[in-house]
Amino acid sequence: MPRTSESDALSRVQRADALVTRELDARRRRAPDFAAENEALHGLAQALNAADSVMLQTLVDTALRLCDAGSAGISLCDRDVSPPHTFRWVALSGHCAGLAGHLLPADHSPAGITLELGSPQLFALPKRHFDCLAPVPLEITEELVVPVPGIPQPWGALWVMSHDGHHFDSEHRRVLTSLANFTCAALTIKQAKADAEARAGEAEAARNALAAVETHQVEFIATLSHELRNPLGPIDTALSAAQKLAAGSPSVLSALAVANRQVQQLKRLVSDLLDASRIRHGKLSVRPTYGLLGDIVKDAMAAVAAEAERRQQQLEVTLPAYPVTVFADGARLTQVISNLLSNSVKYTPLGGEIMLRVDAPDPETIPMHDSTPRDAIITLRDNGMGIAPDILPHVFDMFAQSPSTRARSEGGLGIGLAVVRYLVNAHMGEIAVVSEGEGKGTEVTVRLPVVCRKQLEHTAATTHGMSPARILLVDDNADATEALAMLLTLDGHEVKRAQSGPEALSIVESFIPDIALIDINMPGMDGHELARRLREHAHCASTRLVALTGYAGKTLDPAGAGSGFDYHLLKPPTLEDLAYVLRG
Incomplete structure (x- = not known):
């Protein structure tokens, strides 16, 4: 069944003499009550800070009271489509109070015709001409409808009804127009606030997503640098040991120098990655x-x-x-x-x-x-x-x-x-x-x-300031422990190696280390458990326990209380780091 156009509906209402707007100016105008209006506007201003439903209800209650009406309400159009085809009664007062949520067609309703004409309109006995008003429990003597302006299209309409023969005049139109303008301002403010909150929410979500990506990036960099240090450590220490062993062979030293130069470049790149991650975690001390x-x-x-x-x-x-x-x-x-x-x-x-x-x-x-x-x-x-x-x-x-x-x-x-x-x-x-x-x-x-003023003597650049020590290396990576053990041995230390916690506990029965370098992440008995067991061992009362880790989040400073370790060092530890640990 084809829809009736708005112009057809308007023509039918005019022919039935239901549209009587011209009578507003012909009737005797009642005197304005500015005191009541001022009090009402004060209440409306306070309602602006309340929820949308409270603010709109305050508006229709005010319209009911100032216009001496039997019913009052706000019809808002669906702004998601253009042109709108439906109105909804969103706030009601008086005899229509129980009809909140009622839907009305835009092409055949008092609000639709009022918006088509673009000015306040007065309808006589509208219930007889508009089927959408059938749910209203009483006869409607008159309905005064005022557009609620908006951009790019009106918000809807504000209306009042009389049920007892009461007639509206131009003063009621003025009051209702003022309230409609206030309604427009209130709805615009609420919409702007909702848009701002939505944009703020989107911005916050974007910031959170960016932070999450950055966090994942930093974690990836830390993990990558850790994985790169694992093979680089043994290579670097093995090269250092090989250079000492090949002291009398210039050709071998030349080849080793090329390899060492490239390894140092790789180590620098990895160290930069680690430092970037430590800065992110506030751990670069x-x-x-x-x-x-x-x-x-x-x-x-x-x-x-x-x-x-x-x-x-x-x-x-x-x-x-x-x-x-x-x-x-x-x-x-x-x-x-x-x-x-x-x-x-x-x-x-x-x-x-x-x-x-x-x-x-x-x-x-x-x-x-x-x-x-x-x-x-x-x-x-x-x-x-x-x-x-x-x-x-x-x-x-x-x-x-x-x-x-x-x-x-x-x-x-x-x-x-x-x-x-x-x-x-x-x-x-x-x-x-x-x-x-x-x-x-x-x-x-x-x-x-x-x-500062304190005087010091020059020290040789090659001196690590570390006396020969008894060192226990514990790491499940055999290449890492072998290369580091060889370098430490060539530097004058006595070194024992273990590839698991139980093996380390067996070694300390006959070898009392000054320092134990323990990889934290080992299968079976991890570094923390081994540190606890060594603390309980009578032979290791004075042993300094040092955790080895490849992750940038760990600190190079003394370990916290209860960690089981005296220090944390990054893998592979340098001789300078070991000297620092031995000096305490």
Whole structure:
């Protein structure tokens, strides 16, 4: 059955004389009650903070009261389709109060005709002309309907009905129009709030999803670096041992040097991944001790000297003429300087120039009882490839690289400078990078408040500060324990190996270790259980238990109470780390 158009419905209502809007202006107008309106508006303003249903109900209650009506209500149209074809009574008061939710057709209802005409309309005996009003329990003398404006289309209509012969006039129209405008404002505010909350929810969901992806990425990096360290550890220690064993064979040493150089590059990449993960977990710590700045710089120079020589680069270093004592983490400070030097070597062409200058006050000039740290300023200049202006503000961002850097085979991961800035900040220092553009070189300045008065003697760069010790290695990875055991033995230590917890317990019956290096993740009896058993063993009362782990989330600092271990170290442990553990 075809639908009746709205214009047809309007014509039929007009022919039946049901549309009597013209009488509003012909009737005697009652006097305005501004006091009642003011009180009503005050109540409506308070209702704006309530739920939608409460706010709309307050509106229709107000319309009922101010218009002396028998029923009042709000008909909202379905805004999800255009044009709308259905109205719903969403809030009702008076005799129609029980009809909330009632649906009305837009093409044959007082609200539909009112919206078609675009102005307030008065209907006489509308129940006789509109079937949709049949559920109203009483006869309807008149119904005054006012559009509720909206953008891009009206929200619907606000209406009042009389059931006892009461007639509406132009004053009722004015009041109802004001309430309809208020309804529009209220609905617009609610819609804007709902849209804002939806967008905020979407933004929060996006942030959570991004955070989850970032967390998974960091966990993947930590796991990847752990898996890479497992094979790299035995290879590195085996190479070190082989170089000591091949001391009299230049050709073998030359081949081993090539392999060692490539392994060191791999180790650096893996270490960068680990450091990135530790920064994410807040686990990248510094352990400040007293040391000589000159020794730290020389150690950093040693790390890049061979590569600079291979590239025929001129590496010029200027140090203070006097020994400078610093209170800093020597290993981390060496990492900072060697990373910056490595970047200069990597991005400076063959035969290029690299200049490193260290300025620091003479500790002798610091008053005896003055403990305030003085600044050491490290300046590094090169005439290398430089940095583009658009890249310069982002050089310290994690994984940030310029396209020209990514195009180079030895471009790295874009992690190093982020780690450098973190370590400089951990020393309460500052770092700045300046470049006039690509092809114009780079200058890096590091300012560190680490210089102090305490005097130290120079130490040999190859000394680990560790007396020969009795060491127990426990790891189910046979290659890892064999290579590390060989290196430690060549360094003068007495080493025993075990590939399981029970085997380790058997060894300590006749071998009392000074230090036990225990892999945490072993099948059967894991590292934690073995540590507990060793603690209970009478022979191991003074043994220092060190957990070995490849995961970046673990700390290099002393282990927490109740963990069973005195320290955690990353696999494979360096001789410097072992010296730190033995010194306590």
